[in-house]
Amino acid sequence: MASEFELIARHFTPATPGPQAGVAFGVGDDCAMLAPRPGLRLAVSVDTSVANVHFPADAPPEAIGYRALAVSLSDLAAMGAEPRWCLMALALNEDDDAWLAEFARGFHGLCRTSGTALVGGDVTRGELAIGVTVMGEVPPDLALSRAGARRGDVLAVTGALGGGAGGLVLWRRGERDLAHPLLARYLMPQPRLAAGLALRDLAHAAIDISDGLLADLEHLLAASRLGARLEADALPLAEGLVEALGGEEAHRAALSGGDDYELLVSLPATALDEATRRLAGLGLSLTPIGVTSTERGVAGVALDGHHGWQHFQGGGE
Ligand SMILES: [Mg+2]
Known part of the structure; x- marks a missing residue:
């Protein structure tokens, strides 16, 4: 060597x-x-x-x-x-x-x-x-902590969810083309640096989604001592995810899959339009997926014990 x-x-x-x-x-x-x-x-x-x-x-x-x-x-x-x-x-x-x-x-x-x-x-x-x-x-x-979310905030995510988990599934199936949108999401994730800078004077709190939306949402809510109600149908799914995994698994990947590296932000409802406009200027979507509440826990999604992050493990599916 x-x-x-x-x-x-x-x-x-x-x-x-x-x-x-x-x-x-x-x-x-x-x-x-x-x-x-x-x-x-x-x-x-x-x-x-x-x-x-x-x-x-x-x-x-x-x-x-x-x-x-x-x-x-x-x-x-x-x-x-x-x-x-x-x-x-x-x-x-x-x-x-x-x-x-x-x-x-x-x-x-x-x-x-x-x-x-x-x-x-x-x-x-x-x-x-x-x-x-x-x-x-x-x-x-201007630093965005996890602890700053307030009651009645809108919860919103940048980009799309489930791509990291979807890419991992495809990798295990033998897909090796990095141009595949899901494989690109998994192996070449884009850190949302410009989005963080654009939102830091609008959002109350933020976290990056590395462990899965639900797991990271729970980190943010715990730090902010709040609960949330999610609109499960509002989750933005990564391109090609439903085709690759089927609807049910795609939804599960968006909720619980790891490695997405999107931002989850908590911001006042009055700031949502401006935040959306700023991210659109960066070519990035911002999707409201729910609201915070004083009732602890996450309502609006079915939890099945699977949620949390799955590391890559060698071998088949
Ligand atoms: Mg993090």
Whole structure:
């Protein structure tokens, strides 16, 4: 195996050397030195993606690199934070230069399009796993927490639901075309960063849907000490989901499937039109799916004990 230094130098040095915004020095010294803008809070989150738990080990390496960063950035989106920097720790078994090059291409590609600078990395030998820490900036009074929802708020979701779970089912069936909309949703999810920024002065609370709509809704409601009534028929289903899974399973995927990385926001009814208009300007839909209430629990959907997130597991369905 090439030395850690060689691997980092070859694949994880910024594509365009030179000063990066807010980075006094980045990859290559003992620490990165960062310069957050005065007056802003630093929002920080870490996620670890483990092969055959969070993604298939034989997924395209470009997608694995992209996805590892995307799932972390999704947490910044949910806070209304603007991404600035990330750190990446990679464990891998083989010294496969072509694999690493593709992995780095996916990772750096999303760094570029999201405005995130990779400021430090660590490569070690082990079962394939990627830990990504992201740091973003947000004005203190605009950060979206899970705890801010208020009674009578409208609950709304960006984009469409069930695509992550649908893509996982297709992957297990042998579908390998990343152009398939469901597989793209599963392996190349788009963190809703622009939506988080657009909604942060309108919404009372937000969470990203990583564990499934119901599970994450319950996190938001618990933090806000509220309940909700959902309109089950209002859930926006991902493109191709009903065709792939059938109506009943599609509905279940939208309610309980993981890996969607859409935002669930709680906002005053009076702000819904403006919020919808802003997201339309970003090419993204915002769908009201229910309202908060003081009665605890979630009404309006049939819970069947299946809800919650299902990790990827190798093998058949
Ligand atoms: Mg989250």
